[in-house]
Amino acid sequence: MCPQEHRLLIGGDLNGHIGTDVEGYARARGGFGFGIRNEEGISILEFAVAHDLAVANSFFKKTDAQLATFHSGGHSTQIDYLLLRKGDLRTCGDCKVLTDLTCSSQHRLLVMDLALRRRVTKSVRPIQPKILWKKLIGEKAVTFKTSVVERIDASVEMTPNDDADQMWICLASTIREVAKEALGVAVGTSRGHKTDRESWWFSDEVQSKVALKQLRFRELITCQEGTSTDRTRVEERYKEAKREAKNAVARAKEKAYEDLYRKLNSKEGANDIYRIAKARERRRRDIDNIKPEHHEDLQEADIEQFQINRDCEEINHEEVRMALRKMGRNKAVGPDQIPIKAWWCLGDDGIRWLTCLFNKMFRSSKMPMEWRLSETIPINKNKGDAQICESKEELNRRLEQWRVALESNGLQIRRQKTEYLRCDFDRNDDVQEDGVNICIGDQILHPQTSFRYLGSVLHKSGRIDEDVSQRIKVGWLKWRSATGAQERRMEVAEMRMLRWTCGKTMLDMIPNSVFRENLEVRSISDKLRKGRLRWFGHVRMRPLTAPVRRVEALTFV
Structure with missing residues (x-):
C-alpha cells in the first residue's frame, strides 16, 4: 500500500483500449481518447475508479499521432497509459506521445510533464x-x-x-x-x-x-x-x-x-x-x-631586532x-x-x-x-595613515618594496607599459614639476594627463571636459550604428513580427503598408529618427527671441 501523503504514478503497457467514449467512467478519464473501448480497457477504467486514479493520456487534446502508442502493420492503437492519483492531476502539465522517438520497433515513447514542488523544511538554527x-x-x-x-x-x-x-x-x-x-x-x-x-x-x-x-x-x-x-x-x-x-x-x-x-x-x-x-x-x-x-x-632590520623589554x-x-x-x-x-x-x-x-x-x-x-576567536577586519574610519606619499622619494621607495615583494613570489611588472597619473586638483597645469622621476627599478615611468577607467576619463586637474566629450562621442557612435544596414535589419525583423501577428507570410504577397494600416504601427526607423530629434521639438517651442532661435534668422554670405 502506498501512503496517501506519497505521490503514486503507474505507467506501462496495460494492453487495453479505453476508447473515446466517456460514459460511465467520467471520474477516471478525460474527454479525449483513441479507438474503441474493449474488455481490457473496461478493466483498466474500473481499476482506476476503485483506487481513485486518473488516466493522464485522456485529459489533453492531442492529434491521433500523439495519442497512439503502438504501431504495427499499418494499424495504430493506444495500449500504453500513465495513471496518477485524482488529486495530483493538477500537477500534470501535459501528456503526449513523442512521434519522432521510439522505445522499440512498434512502441512510441509516452511522456508526461509534472510540476513537483519540493517540500521545504525550515532549518532550526x-x-x-x-x-x-x-x-x-x-x-x-x-x-x-x-x-x-x-x-x-x-x-x-x-x-x-x-x-x-x-x-x-x-x-x-x-x-x-x-x-x-x-x-x-x-x-x-x-x-x-x-x-x-x-x-x-x-x-x-x-x-x-x-x-x-x-x-x-x-x-x-x-x-x-x-x-x-x-x-x-x-x-x-x-x-x-x-x-x-x-x-x-x-x-x-x-x-x-x-x-x-x-x-x-x-x-x-x-x-x-x-x-x-x-x-x-x-x-x-x-x-x-x-x-x-x-x-x-x-626598517625591516630594526623590526627583526625589536624585542619586548620585560624589565619595564x-x-x-x-x-x-x-x-x-x-x-x-x-x-x-x-x-x-x-x-x-x-x-x-x-x-x-x-x-x-x-x-x-x-x-x-x-x-x-x-x-x-x-x-583569539575575534576577527580583525581593517576598515577605514578616517583615522591614521591612508597610504599617502608626501614626496616622490617616498613613492619611489614604496614602489621598490612592491616590486621586490612581487618578484620574490614569481610575479613581474611590465615596466615599459606602466604609467602614472598625478591628481593635483588644487594646482594649475602650468606648475613646474620638480626634477625627481617616478621609477620602478631602473625604468622611468611616463606621466599622463588623463586616464580612462570604466568608461570615465579622469583628468589630473579634475576637469570633466574630456569626460563629457568622450561620452558625447560614444553616444553619437551608438546612434550612427543604428542607421543604414542596422536600421534596415530592424525594419525586416519588425515586418516579420507584424506578419506573424496577422497570421500571414511573405508568400501571401501583401504589401507592408497594409499591415501598418491595419495595426496602426509606424516604421521603427521613424521612431528612431523621432527619438534622435526629440530635443529639436523643445527648441521649436521656444519663442523667436530666444538665443537658440535667433540662429534661424542668420544670413550667411
Missing part, C-alpha cells in the same frame, strides 16, 4: 540569547555590581603560574551569569516571536497587559471544545485584554515620545543632536580629507582607567558578550581586575584563548 545590557541603569546596575563583586573570589588575583586564561574565564563567566540573572535576555529574531521584546518605550504596565492578553489568548485556544457559552465568555475576556493592552501601548509610546522631545529641548539633548550630526559628517568624508598620522619609519614597569590602575575612558560607547560586543559599559559599572573593582589580568598577560606573553 541555534539562537544564542542576547543579554539586555540596555537595562544596566539605576537599581539594576547597583544589583549587578554587588552580585559580581560577591561572586568573584579575592583569590582571582592570585591565580597560580600567572594563568591569564583561567582568570579571564572566571571574570567573563561570572559577569555573564550575573547579567543574565539581573538584566534578562532576549531570545529570538525579528521574524519570530520574542520572549522579551527590545522596545525602548516598553514599561512595566505594558508588559503586564501584554502578558495578560497572551494568557487570555491561550485560554481561548484551549476552549475550542467547550460549550458555546463558555467560548463566548472566554472570547469576550480576550477581546477586553487585547483592548487594554492596545491602550497601554499607546499611552506608553506617547509618554516616551514626550520625554524624548522634552530632553531634546534641553542642553543635554542638544549635545546629543550635535554628536549625531558630527558622526554623520565624519562618515560622509572622503578619503582625501583624512589627516594622516606621521609615525617613525621602522607594570601596568598601573590609572593607565587602565584612562584606556576605558577613551573607549567608545554603544559599540557591538565581541564573542565574550561583555560591553564597555559593564566595566564602567564595576568601577574601581573592574579596573583592579583588568590591571591584574593585563599584568599577567604581559609577564606570561600569552593572551586568553577566548580573545
Whole structure:
C-alpha cells in the first residue's frame, strides 16, 4: 500500500483500449481518447475508479499521432497509459506521445510533464540569547555590581603560574551569569516571536497587559471544545485584554515620545543632536580629507631586532582607567558578550581586575584563548595613515618594496607599459614639476594627463571636459550604428513580427503598408529618427527671441 501523503504514478503497457467514449467512467478519464473501448480497457477504467486514479493520456487534446502508442502493420492503437492519483492531476502539465522517438520497433515513447514542488523544511538554527545590557541603569546596575563583586573570589588575583586564561574565564563567566540573572535576555529574531521584546518605550504596565492578553489568548485556544457559552465568555475576556493592552501601548509610546522631545529641548539633548550630526559628517568624508598620522619609519632590520623589554614597569590602575575612558560607547560586543559599559559599572573593582589580568598577560606573553576567536577586519574610519606619499622619494621607495615583494613570489611588472597619473586638483597645469622621476627599478615611468577607467576619463586637474566629450562621442557612435544596414535589419525583423501577428507570410504577397494600416504601427526607423530629434521639438517651442532661435534668422554670405 502506498501512503496517501506519497505521490503514486503507474505507467506501462496495460494492453487495453479505453476508447473515446466517456460514459460511465467520467471520474477516471478525460474527454479525449483513441479507438474503441474493449474488455481490457473496461478493466483498466474500473481499476482506476476503485483506487481513485486518473488516466493522464485522456485529459489533453492531442492529434491521433500523439495519442497512439503502438504501431504495427499499418494499424495504430493506444495500449500504453500513465495513471496518477485524482488529486495530483493538477500537477500534470501535459501528456503526449513523442512521434519522432521510439522505445522499440512498434512502441512510441509516452511522456508526461509534472510540476513537483519540493517540500521545504525550515532549518532550526541555534539562537544564542542576547543579554539586555540596555537595562544596566539605576537599581539594576547597583544589583549587578554587588552580585559580581560577591561572586568573584579575592583569590582571582592570585591565580597560580600567572594563568591569564583561567582568570579571564572566571571574570567573563561570572559577569555573564550575573547579567543574565539581573538584566534578562532576549531570545529570538525579528521574524519570530520574542520572549522579551527590545522596545525602548516598553514599561512595566505594558508588559503586564501584554502578558495578560497572551494568557487570555491561550485560554481561548484551549476552549475550542467547550460549550458555546463558555467560548463566548472566554472570547469576550480576550477581546477586553487585547483592548487594554492596545491602550497601554499607546499611552506608553506617547509618554516616551514626550520625554524624548522634552530632553531634546534641553542642553543635554542638544549635545546629543550635535554628536549625531558630527558622526554623520565624519562618515560622509572622503578619503582625501583624512589627516594622516606621521609615525617613525621602522626598517625591516630594526623590526627583526625589536624585542619586548620585560624589565619595564607594570601596568598601573590609572593607565587602565584612562584606556576605558577613551573607549567608545554603544559599540557591538565581541564573542565574550561583555560591553564597555559593564566595566564602567564595576568601577574601581573592574579596573583592579583588568590591571591584574593585563599584568599577567604581559609577564606570561600569552593572551586568553577566548580573545583569539575575534576577527580583525581593517576598515577605514578616517583615522591614521591612508597610504599617502608626501614626496616622490617616498613613492619611489614604496614602489621598490612592491616590486621586490612581487618578484620574490614569481610575479613581474611590465615596466615599459606602466604609467602614472598625478591628481593635483588644487594646482594649475602650468606648475613646474620638480626634477625627481617616478621609477620602478631602473625604468622611468611616463606621466599622463588623463586616464580612462570604466568608461570615465579622469583628468589630473579634475576637469570633466574630456569626460563629457568622450561620452558625447560614444553616444553619437551608438546612434550612427543604428542607421543604414542596422536600421534596415530592424525594419525586416519588425515586418516579420507584424506578419506573424496577422497570421500571414511573405508568400501571401501583401504589401507592408497594409499591415501598418491595419495595426496602426509606424516604421521603427521613424521612431528612431523621432527619438534622435526629440530635443529639436523643445527648441521649436521656444519663442523667436530666444538665443537658440535667433540662429534661424542668420544670413550667411
